[in-house]
Amino acid sequence: MGSLLFAPTWEFPGTNSPATQITAYVVQHRSALLAGVVLDAVGVTLWGVFAAGVWVRLRRVSGRESVLSACFAFGFISLATLLLAGFLAFLVLTYRGRGISDPRVLYDMAFGLLAISGAPTAVALGSYAVLTWRTRHLPRWTAALAAVSAAAHVVLLASFLVASGFFSLEGQVITVIPGTLFVWVLATGVAMLRAAQPDAILSR
Secondary structure: OHHHHHOOHHHOOOOOOOHHHHHHHHHHOHHHHHHHHHHHHHHHHHHHHHHHHHHHHHHHHHOOOOHHHHHHHHHHHHHHHHHHHHHHHHHHHHHHHHHOOOHHHHHHHHHHHHHHOHHHHHHHHHHHHHHHHHHOOOOHHHHHHHHHHHHHHHHHHHHHOOOOOOOOOOOOHHHHHHHHHHHHHHHHHHHHHHHHHHHHHHOO
């Protein structure tokens, strides 16, 4: 994600940190955080465009709208909405800096929204995995990647139960597990482009 290039999450204050420490961090890294989170928002928006293309393909191979293709659309719309809401909370916190009376509320909300997005992500990727495995409209390894990522995003919800360390809200789990989604998006995008080439040749 874009924020990793400018302000890695493993350097963030813990969610149990005092408000003064959180404020000092966002003030000190204000420009980097704003740039990184804006890039994140742009990236998630582009994911939505990609997901629309996948949804259209899933509907086409199914011959009609199915529960699985609808669940994929629902899951991806939900995860994108939650991620953007989380980014918004963090942007407001960073933009206002010392003007925020209780920075911990926005800080916790930002990471909480990112973590809870694991639930709809699992729905979207799980639906894709089942439908792709059945129809074979794309290589089955894309379904396997989706299944692995779906399971990983269920684990992401554990961050609400852990106060510190790797599995906490501000721990590395918040970047490592979404990394499986990045891999699936890239791999599936490449597979879709390769699958489209024979169709383009035949249509000439």
